[in-house]
Amino acid sequence: MNQTPPDADATIIRPSLKNSGEAPAPTPNRTPLRGLLRGVSGEIFGKQYQVRDKTLIGRDAYCDIVLPYPEVSRHHVRLDAAADGVRLYDLGSSNGTFVNGQQVREALLSNGDEIAIHVARFRFEVPGALPDPRSALNASQTPARQGTPVWLWGVAAGAVVALIVAGVAFSLG
Numbered sequence: 001m002n003q004t005p006p007d008a009d010a011t012i013i014r015p016s017l018k019n020s021g022e023a024p025a026p027t028p029n030r031t032p033l034r035g036l037l038r039g040v041s042g043e044i045f046g047k048q049y050q051v052r053d054k055t056l057i058g059r060d061a062y063c064d065i066v067l068p069y070p071e072v073s074r075h076h077v078r079l080d081a082a083a084d085g086v087r088l089y090d091l092g093s094s095n096g097t098f099v100n101g102q103q104v105r106e107a108l109l110s111n112g113d114e115i116a117i118h119v120a121r122f123r124f125e126v127p128g129a130l131p132d133p134r135s136a137l138n139a140s141q142t143p144a145r146q147g148t149p150v151w152l153w154g155v156a157a158g159a160v161v162a163l164i165v166a167g168v169a170f171s172l173g
Contacts, residue, residue, distance in 0.1 A: 033127065034081040035109070037065070041121040051086055051124075055079040057117065058091075071095050071118040085109060086124070093117075 035051040049055070049065050057065040058076040067076070073093040080087050088107045090097040098116040099107045109115075111129040115122045 035079075035086050035111075036125045036127060037115070037122040038125060039120070040114070040123050042119050043068075044120050044122070049122075051079050051081070053081050067117060067120050069118050069120070072120070076117055077115075079109070082108075088115065 033050055033052060037049040037051060037055075039045050039047040039049075044067075055065065056063045056075060056078050057067065058074050059067060059069065059072045060074040063075065072095070073091065075091050076093045077097050078089045078091055080089065086109045088097065088099065088104065088109055090105045095118060096103045098104065099109070099113055101114075101116075107113075109124045111124065111126040113124045115124060
């Protein structure tokens with residue numbers, strides 16, 4: 001049956017679905033949620049970003065996620081929804097993109113993966129999915145960093161010894 005399209009100024013009345021038991025029609029131009037990026041460091045800590053069809057991350061104001069650091073490229077990373085999941089593409093950035101501590105140009109993301117772009121770190125999450133045992137942020141595998149690094153204590157001790165020796169030499173001189 002051929003129908004003519006409604007006039008541009010015509011009002012379209014759709015029946016209510018409140019009690020019909022039918023699901024509402026999908027909203028146009030709204031792609032399904034493919035994952036979440038949770039900020040786990042710095043200025044983005046605690047923020048949550050939705051990953052849908054394509055997500056652009058960079059310094060440019062037109063990016064979906066803006067990271068205002070000079071070390072971040074204007075268009076640094078793109079996340080694309082694919083049949084096999086969400087793919088990350090480094091867009092030729094100067095300082096690189098890291099997934100679970102490894103520099104990558106392209107990666108298929110898994111639930112729990114950590115993405116690092118300069119000082120910004122995100123955790124990729126798929127709502128309702130179990131953590132991937134290969135991901136960097138699997139709680140049982142992630143060592144907690146606490147306290148001051150040992151090498152820094154060594155430098156501090158060496159500086160104290162040098163000051164003591166200089167003080168003794170000065171008082172004897």
